[in-house]
Amino acid sequence: MHAVDQDEQAFLSQYNIHDYEVPLTSVDLVIFTVRAETLQVLLVQRGEHPYRGWWALPGGFIDIHRDQDLEATALRKLQEKTGVLSPYLEPLQGFGNKTRDPRGWSTTFGYFALIPSDKLELVHGAGTEAAQWFPLSAIPTSLAFDHAEILACGVSRLRSKVEYSSLLVHLLPSQFTLSELQRMHEIVLGRTLDKSAFRKRIKDGDYLEEIPGQQRLGSNRPAQLYRCRPDKSTVYFSRALGERQGSGSG
Amino acid sequence: MHAVDQDEQAFLSQYNIHDYEVPLTSVDLVIFTVRAETLQVLLVQRGEHPYRGWWALPGGFIDIHRDQDLEATALRKLQEKTGVLSPYLEPLQGFGNKTRDPRGWSTTFGYFALIPSDKLELVHGAGTEAAQWFPLSAIPTSLAFDHAEILACGVSRLRSKVEYSSLLVHLLPSQFTLSELQRMHEIVLGRTLDKSAFRKRIKDGDYLEEIPGQQRLGSNRPAQLYRCRPDKSTVYFSRALGERQGSGSG
DNA sequence: TAACTTAGTTGTATTAATCAACTAAGTTAG
């Protein structure tokens, strides 16, 4: 922060935001999870005007007294709807124009979040609005405001980051097998991947580690459990994931 | 737009934004060009409080009466400083918190723009603020507000998009040689590229076309001039640009 | 006309994805 001199102090003391016409400003979230082998997004049914009764992205106005920053607003809204405290959270672009909200010129800051499906039991917690997970293929054709556009932006960002980064570990619990991780990628991308290439990439990226002696048991050969290396954050690759011929899924 | 019923009409008629405390909302631009073989960014020296005298990104408040949308605000600000009407313009993420502006809780929408250096003669046009191009290596260590962070975000976005897309044609005039385009990539990325790989990529991407019979003359072998195919927009590649050993530049 | 400079091409080596086939290690059905 710069030093505020007397001259600037005088300026600030007579500055009043209410002298100016400013837009409404909100935060909206595209919250992803994978359940039942499909990529799903959380929507809420609006309980108040405008767009009452319409499905919308979770979000709302910045509370300038409670929220330290935009991310705090996003986390607060996310926690209200899902109970999740520490999701993967990333800013999208902003949106704003004269017509998106009938109340007037308005802007919104898009965010996208990833949460593992094992953490989201508490949906329908607080608030009067109904919240519901929608598979991407079953999203209502019209959403409130310009939320269809924000959602499309989030989906596009998710898919493009999945091609090049280790992002999707955030859709899984802290322990998982390589097959489970590969399955997440296939569901999000909607196409099948090559097992050996996928595993080579993970080895080279060096962001996962085996959990010694821990295996996922089932009705077949047990699988080694992995976790993220604590020191490694998101890893970026210099090449997109490949593809295999075949149906694709999700 | 949805149909507004009587009930909603009543709600809207009694809604007053001034009943709520809202943040300040602005738009800030990271405007890039390449001049003198270096990547440069436009900064303005603030003529008013707060941060009077400090270097800052060009930008300002949304004028809800003049601007249709955020992009219009960004284009207006860009034109005021550079005279350029149709730059390549792309939204960055937003920024907002309680402390970035001493006037109070404030938010800003980041944008990044590319303009060819042959178009930017008119800088220093209107306004009382000094505007100046800074090579990336000579940016003042402290900028107004959180503009250093926004700038870093713009640089990072530019560099990552350059690896995977045909974005940089927007830094050149409408006609250019492949060597000139490759040089732009090298300056922005700060490393040398392989000529044959670069040219193969362009051929495969199929977004440029030869201008028949047009060549750039100089004191050596003339070079074929190219232009963007009118039907093609930005092309994305599935792999990052390679690198060559050697000094790099920019 | 030879030296110089930049444009543009060609060919080999390396690397990572592609594809298919294989082995490994458990459970389940008979």
Next chain:
DNA sequence: CTAACTTAGTTGATTAATACAACTAAGTTA
């Protein structure tokens, strides 16, 4: 007990793009 089944994980040949170096092409300049 054992064969069938399923999923885990590995191996090796093929393909495609980059990495690197050397080459040819076509102009200007001394």
